[in-house]
Amino acid sequence: MTSKIALITGASRGLGRAAALHLARAGVAVIGTYNSSPEAAAEVAKEIEAHGGRAAMLPFDAERTDMTRFAAEVGTLLQETFDRDSFDYLVNNAGLGLNRSIAETEPDQLDLLYRVHVRAPFLLTRALAPRIAEGGSVLFVSSGLARFTLPGHAAYAMMKGAVEVLTRYAAQEFGPRGIRVNCLAPGAIATDFGGGAVRDNAQLNQRVAAMIALGRVGEAEDIGAGVAALLAGGLGWMSGQRVELSGGQGL
Numbered sequence: 261m262t263s264k265i266a267l268i269t270g271a272s273r274g275l276g277r278a279a280a281l282h283l284a285r286a287g288v289a290v291i292g293t294y295n296s297s298p299e300a301a302a303e304v305a306k307e308i309e310a311h312g313g314r315a316a317m318l319p320f321d322a323e324r325t326d327m328t329r330f331a332a333e334v335g336t337l338l339q340e341t342f343d344r345d346s347f348d349y350l351v352n353n354a355g356l357g358l359n360r361s362i363a364e365t366e367p368d369q370l371d372l373l374y375r376v377h378v379r380a381p382f383l384l385t386r387a388l389a390p391r392i393a394e395g396g397s398v399l400f401v402s403s404g405l406a407r408f409t410l411p412g413h414a415a416y417a418m419m420k421g422a423v424e425v426l427t428r429y430a431a432q433e434f435g436p437r438g439i440r441v442n443c444l445a446p447g448a449i450a451t452d453f454g455g456g457a458v459r460d461n462a463q464l465n466q467r468v469a470a471m472i473a474l475g476r477v478g479e480a481e482d483i484g485a486g487v488a489a490l491l492a493g494g495l496g497w498m499s500g501q502r503v504e505l506s507g508g509q510g511l
Contacts, residue, residue, distance in 0.1 A: 270354030278484025408510030431500030447506025473508025
């Protein structure tokens with residue numbers, strides 16, 4: 261029987277992929293989800309298995325998936341693949357970006373951000389809570405933008421602020437089961453998120469790096485390592501906390 265299992269939404273790319281690989285290196289089996297690219301998800305699973313880990317992938321659309329049905333699929337997968345009826349770590353990572361001023365943000369864009377970044381992690385955590393093992397952990401992914409401000413990110417950052425409040429309430433409610441709940445807030449990261457501007461626009465990359473104490477934007481590997489440290493790194497007494505990994509951005 262596998263000792264620990266993590267379920268990571270949005271594990272086929274970016275931060276979710278890095279989190280899956282880092283947790284696998286720490287000996288944690290991975291159930292990952294993907295939205296539009298089963299091929300990319302299969303590559304992540306293949307890489308994990310090539311290094312002796314265990315992985316399985318499930319389709320998941322944060323905006324549209326029925327969470328009760330998805331929880332049942334997870335239960336079936338746990339039994340058939342891992343011979344368990346529970347898992348240990350839930351990482352609410354799946355998301356999308358929006359770079360528009362308040363004046364330019366349309367109501368349907370605001371609604372989409374809410375459904376993906378607030379409603380989905382709330383309902384997914386609610387649906388999967390009975391399957392999280394006693395002494396397990398839930399990790400929400402927020403953003404450094406909930407603390408510092410950059411033009412064009414008001415709507416997105418507002419949703420992440422809600423996630424940080426949810427973290428504290430969930431920590432209180434799940435505490436009696438020994439389940440820790442924390443929130444990881446990445447700073448500017450050079451991935452394809454939000455169209456890949458920080459990664460692909462050298463001028464923007466340099467401008468953002470100048471705002472960071474460590475002098476560079478982050479990489480997905482930085483966040484993946486942070487996820488593994490928070491979940492599998494022995495921080496068993498930490499709950500209800502917001503942990504920012506931003507290299508000291510906007511200090």
